[in-house]
Amino acid sequence: MKLEIKNLHAAIDETPILSGVNLTISSGEVHAIMGPNGSGKSTLSKVIAGHPAYTVTEGEVLLNGENILELAPEERALKGLFLAFQYPTEIPGVHNANFLRLAYNAKLKYHGKPELDPLEFDELIQEKLALVEMDSDFLERSVNHGFSGGEKKRNEILQMLVLNPGFALLDETDSGLDIDALRIVANAVNTFKSPDNAILMITHYQRLLNHIIPDFVHVMANGKIIQSGDKDLALQLEEKGYEWLLESVG
């Protein structure tokens, strides 16, 4: 699994948001992106996932060498991309467990594997629920509907565990989680982490990075990555803020 973002420019309603993002993420790696509000972090995540509101004006995103920018969002997902949303969407009326099972089976089918029946799937989901310490009542509710902020984030991680993507993009999964939930979710992500998958986390808080240790930390500002380093960069940012970096790049 390898994701290469090359000179990516994207706009929304003709307003440029991303202005030349370069980033390569390989299997077994954990990357973190930090950066001021409005710098384009969520935009990057949605452009990678294929949100129709954004127009890519320049550059490429390669997944295992294939440019995915021409692919529909679902094809990207089936090929192993997963986005845990900063603001997960509520879908009233759509039963959480059915939704998860259908999504899981869609992926199996895509890969030419036999689908699971509801009973078999129940076994799988119970195991994943335990990892995020979620009550099985959540499965009987509509997708994210009426979930608290933290519950939505946990549900995203549950979906990630079920769909087992090769590349997981976690957009501020830690925001809104209480202290215990943060630890639980971080443990779940660490369990998920393997030499065969890659993780990109967007976060504002160094705290998350104590739980899930990143191999690389990047700073995004004004639609670009302006600095990359190891986990010590996050500590530096925690201490000094972004001002010094923004100044040094001009």
Add this chain to the structure above:
Amino acid sequence: MLHPHLIEKETEHTRVVQVDQDQTIEAHIKAGGSYTILFVQSGNTTLNTRFILDEGATLKAIWISHHIEEATQNIQVEFKGEGINANLSGIARLTGQQKLTTHTHLIHHQPNTNATQFFKRIIEDQAVSEFQGLVHVKSEAQKTDSNQFNHNLILSDKGRAIARPQLEIFADDVKCSHGATVGQLDEEQRFYLQSRGFSEDQANHILIQGFMDEIFDIIPAQLDPAKYRHLLYA
């Protein structure tokens, strides 16, 4: 001929009514009685329903419309005692030139009554939905809690939904609300589903089902809601 359904005190009844010709149905739910009634309406029909609710009565009424032509539903509910709970809901899928008109008229006579109206329509082609909901709260009917929702999902350029909520409130300590929405499938919801591996068509289908299931979920399991869901999906 009018055959009033009589729900005796403290008794519980459930009933399904098929409506394929014009019908008038009246029901009187006596104190503490509970009535669940499901109307399944089709064709070129007018269905008049009138419910009289006594103290502590519970009414759950659901109107499902399928394969109609030009159909009308007149719904009148009289809250004649305290502590009444009424839950009115409806779902219709309208296609072609179909037109469904729903008039609800709730009259809260006594204090402490509770009403929810939850009517949803899926509108395709040149179909038209008209929903007119009148809630009347008498001056004695303090602490009335009466809410009305009419949600329309329009899947074509030419489909239309008309919503006319109307509140006539003569008591001062009440909670009454109405909300009408007319919209298309939500792009963010569709994207969310696609990002989980569903095609655009599958996502649309899931969202339409979800829109309907908020009503089908209200149908008691003993009435086999799946059976009626098929009527609309077919």
